[in-house]
Amino acid sequence: MFKKFLLAGVVSLMGSTAFAACSYENETEVKMLSAGFEAWKAVTDAMAECGNFQAELDQEFRTKQPAAFEANPSLYHLGGVSNGTITPLLNAGTIRPLDDLVEKYGQNLKPNQLIRINGQIMAVAMMVNTQHLMYREDVLSDLGIETPTTWDEMLAAAAKIEEAGVVDHALGATLKSGWNLAQDFNNMYVGFGGEFFNEDNTTAVNGEAGMKALEMIKASMEYMDPEVLVSDSTYVQQQFQQGKIAMANLWASRAAAMNDEAESQVVGKVKMAAAPAAMEGGIPATTLWWDGIVVAANISDEEADAAFRLAMEGIDSETVKANNDAAIWLIEGYEPTDLAAGAIATATAQPAPPAYPSTSQMGLLHTVLGNEVPAFLTGERDAAATLVAIEEGYTTAAKEAGVLE
Amino acid sequence: MKFKTFAAFVGPSVFMMILFIALPLVSVLIQSFQITQPVMERIEVETCTPGFLTQTCVTEIKTVPIIGDDGKTVTTTEWTGFESYRNVLQMDKFWAAISNGTPGEILQIDFWKALRFTLMFTLVTLPLVIGVGLLIALTVNNAVRAVRGPVIFISLLPFIITPVIGSLSIYWLFVGDGILTSMMERWSGQNISMFAQAWTVELLMYFYRVWHVAPFAFVIFYAGLQSVNMDTLESAVIDGASRFERLRHVVIPHLMPLIIFISLIHLMDCYRVFEEIVGFRAEAHVKSLQWLTYDFLRPDDAGNRAISRASASAMLTMIGIVFLLILPLRRTWRDHKGGSH
Secondary structure, eight states, X not given: OHHHHHHHHHHHHHOTTTTTSOSSOOOSOEEEEEOOSHHHHHHHHHHHTTSSEEXXXXXXXXXXXXXXXXXXXXXXXXXXXXXXXXXXXXXXXXXXXXXXXXXXXXXXXXXXXXXXXXXXXEEEEEEEEOEEEEEEHHHHHHTTOOOOOBHHHHHHHHHHHHHHTOSSEEEEOOOOTTHHHHHHHHHHHHHTTOOSBOTTSOBOOSSHHHHHHHHHHHHHHTTBOTTGGGOOHHHHHHHHHTTOEEEEEEEGGGXXXXXXXXXXXXXXXXXXXXXXXXXXXXXXXXXXXXEEEEEBSSSOHHHHHHHHHHHHHHTSHHHHHHTGGGSEEOSTTOOOOHHHHHHHHHHTOSSOOOBOOOSHHHHHHHHHHHHHHHHHHTTSSOHXXXXXXXXXXXHHHHHHHTSOO | OOHHHHHHHHHHHHHHHIIIIIHHHHHHHHHHTEEEEEOEEEEEXXXXXXXXXXXXXXXXXXXXXXXXXXXXXXXXEEEOTTHHHHHHHOHHHHHHHHHTTOGGGGGGSHHHHHHHHHHHHHHHHHHHHHHHHHHHHHHHHHSOHHHHHHHHHHHHHHHHSOHHHHHHHHHHHHSTTOHHHHHHHHHHOSOOOTTSSHHHHHHHHHHHHHHHHHHHHHHHHHHHHTTSOHHHHHHHHHTTOOHHHHIIXXXXXXXXXXXXXXXXXXXXXXXXXXXXXXXXXOTTTOOOHHHHXXXXXXXXXXXXXXXXXXXXXXXXXXXHHHHHHHHHHHHHHHHHHHTOO
16 A cells, blocks of 8 residues: 555656656756746756756745855756856856857757857856736727837826726836835836946946936836835736736736736736837837856766756757747747747847846845835935935945955 | 752753854854955956847956855955944934934934834834733633633634734735725725835734734733732722722732733844734835844845844844843842842
């Protein structure tokens, strides 16, 4: 009896298609730590089919990864990173160059996927992510509103929608104080042509672009839920799904959820367009991100070999074909659907939005922004004082971290 | 008691206290006067990242830590004196705000903002917890014996819930379209947003904390009520004392040591208020001292943590607790010396 139970457990762990779709059987034990969204689930499921593989999908990966990779031997062989979270691993030298492994197993990779740092391949990207404009097509066409392409048009459209009263709030946004809010500020800031840092590592946020970005965010808040300072990506996604909002500048990786019949009441009604520009003729107000795979430095070469081979199995075209809408894949075999139209329009815009900078300074500035911007949005202090506070906060943090003299 | 027996009983606990409380405290104290930072160099780096169709390569000057021969980043540790405390307290801004005649601006400095909230939170909830706890205890004590068990059980429930879960459930009840908000909106015909402004968030926090801690006070008081001297109470009744007078002159003096005890525990606990901020996602409106320390300590995407400032903030929190505890502790000390109990 006990044996039967054990067997049942093992079978259910392996999943119904165990060992079916993998072209070889993996002999070496491989462990991976990555973020926990849909695309990673698809990739790690595909890798698990080869056996001997354990994946940990955890949204707290960004705090765990640096310490886990610094251990010797490393606690994980593979890591899922984005351009925002690869920095501590690069800085500590805990991930290895992949040139020889790419040559051996990476025949199917497109050159576009290889993240090169000083000529060495340090990571292999599998998807891009960016914010794009998601809007309720039915609402906009009923009211005769053109798809907004700038934030001024967004506000004008929002005013009309609010007046018609067809939804609770015209706009949704990921303004939860902390990381989310800081990212929305970054988007608007680069949209207004702002540079984050000066030559000498001091921050350049305290300027015209910073002022305009703050004011545009505040102006847009008029059409949002009054509680928008607690709203993160999932919250906005649910507001859309429940038909409470009509427009939002949201992550491309959230698009597929709109047509999920199990939880969405607006299936087929939400369309995607390029992220609106902050100023006329400017870039879409957003930053480009990629997600990809890195291999730990503190493991044996044999293990690295096996791990990389397995990773290639996870990000092959079979995985993409089975999970086409889970992400904007960079991998051969991806066929963009309507859901990806907005993100692709954003990423291919001329001029294109910048990639989110992957530096120690940006990490520091991001934290300071998340802490200081809320005081402006709640009305506790004005824009000028807020920008000064951001500058001072960054200077203190940067001196402490050693990036500023 | 022989010293040996005493030592055998107390020894393990003293050892644990030194190991888990005293030593970490010393290390935090030391770290608050030090700054450990990686040695950085500026190098030119070419980074190639994917666009959707083509790759974009940029060459830029990056500041990166130097990696030593042992494969670890090279770090330096410097004594900086009170630098971290200055960075946390920002006294220059503090005095500037006062000399400009705009003391309100003090509250724009994170530390003082957090201190304001933490103190308010501690001092407002203290009398409420004691009052509500006493009220429940008296009610249960006067209730018919048959219902006492169930009543005690129900009133203890809020205390059993983990603070994070408790505050999350309050959050979900009152957020935008939460059940209670929807009910209140239907009833009042107005759009209610409890989490849109600071004072409603704060009010909910007070409410939550009292709801959560009052049962603890209740249990202690209820136990205390069982030992009230019946003779004194009866003579008070014969002398014609009203219910309120009996409470004031007999019951409360009897419970006084317990009230001090509850105050001590509550002051210590409340000054470390943290779960409510996380559960209510309240950082935009209110911050607490403990949350500030946590925020300094949390690594960002690039792996930076403000350990020195976190240590300074933690030490300041501890000093604050000591200040708060002086009053009740002095009273207990006096009572002990008086030997009346």
